[in-house]
Amino acid sequence: MFKRISALVLAGLTAMSVAACGSGGSTTAGTSGGGDSTITMGFSQVGAESGWRTANTKSVQDAAKNAGIELKFSDAQQKQENQIKAIRSYIQQKVDVIAFSPVVESGWDTVLKEAQNAKIPVILTDRAVDSKDTSLYKTFLGSDFVEEGRKAGKWLVEEYKDSKDPVNIVELQGTTGSAPANDRKAGFQEIIQADPKFKIIASQTGDFTRAKGKEVMEAFLKSNPDIDVLYAHNDDMGLGAIEAIEGAGKVPGKDIKIITVDAVKDGMQALADGKINFIVECSPLLGPQLMDLAKKVVKGEQVPARVVTEETTFTQEQAKEVLSSRQY
Numbered sequence: 001m002f003k004r005i006s007a008l009v010l011a012g013l014t015a016m017s018v019a020a021c022g023s024g025g026s027t028t029a030g031t032s033g034g035g036d037s038t039i040t041m042g043f044s045q046v047g048a049e050s051g052w053r054t055a056n057t058k059s060v061q062d063a064a065k066n067a068g069i070e071l072k073f074s075d076a077q078q079k080q081e082n083q084i085k086a087i088r089s090y091i092q093q094k095v096d097v098i099a100f101s102p103v104v105e106s107g108w109d110t111v112l113k114e115a116q117n118a119k120i121p122v123i124l125t126d127r128a129v130d131s132k133d134t135s136l137y138k139t140f141l142g143s144d145f146v147e148e149g150r151k152a153g154k155w156l157v158e159e160y161k162d163s164k165d166p167v168n169i170v171e172l173q174g175t176t177g178s179a180p181a182n183d184r185k186a187g188f189q190e191i192i193q194a195d196p197k198f199k200i201i202a203s204q205t206g207d208f209t210r211a212k213g214k215e216v217m218e219a220f221l222k223s224n225p226d227i228d229v230l231y232a233h234n235d236d237m238g239l240g241a242i243e244a245i246e247g248a249g250k251v252p253g254k255d256i257k258i259i260t261v262d263a264v265k266d267g268m269q270a271l272a273d274g275k276i277n278f279i280v281e282c283s284p285l286l287g288p289q290l291m292d293l294a295k296k297v298v299k300g301e302q303v304p305a306r307v308v309t310e311e312t313t314f315t316q317e318q319a320k321e322v323l324s325s326r327q328y
């Protein structure tokens, strides 16, 4: 999988390949001292809201094992207060490095300052924070969500390029205030706004879950008889919405075209089956890169300020080709 990942180096830092980072060398134990060279990482996960998240958790746990890193793992059940508690407990336990996927973008400065004061390096994985002070974390590893939104928008523009009629779009947003919800909305909007025929007639959060995606789509269908397109910020909400669309006697993928983000196996299956029309990939397999970065920051080595995951997109034909080899 390293072939598919590239490290993007910002702000004049020297290009370095994360994949090339050695893993066998001895490490110093940061704040834990005592000559023990095992690195301890405290990891605060968002939750278990989607197929993407399950695959991401597995990737982090497997990679920690392979890298010989002791992992303390906690699941925040999509609540920021739980993540703050977990980070504080990791600070108290004097772990060597803290990694977390922030459920929302805002409100992290105080706890990040506490980690900094305790001299424990922090790595952001998957989602960003909006802190002005970027010295509060060492690096941010994850996707470019704005670009994902743009890819969704570009497919739509191409799909309707020969039509002059209005295109009525409903949008299922991810968790309110989260980086992927904010950015996937913004990137999509940026592309479709060039043509006024594209109209977002309803947009609401489905919290990245299947159950919420279904519930909100049912409400959309009741109040809007003429929906042409659904843009869902992840596969799970799209899959929930498919149930709602079928329940309303309509054909997903035909009566209502569907674009989603992630490309987890269930999403790819629905794409191959013709129920989804286009998926923008977002890779959850961040574990190996995270462990390499963790070893470096614990040693006090320079790491790139931003590491972007490389991703592709899938049409229905492409989904049929790759489905059997999909890892997650």
Ligand code: GYE
Residues within 6 Å of the ligand: 049, 050, 051, 052, 053, 126, 127, 180, 208, 233, 234, 235, 236, 261, 262, 282
């Ligand atoms: O797209 C969604 C998950 O932060 C990229 O979170 C992640 C998103 C992913 O719940 O399925």
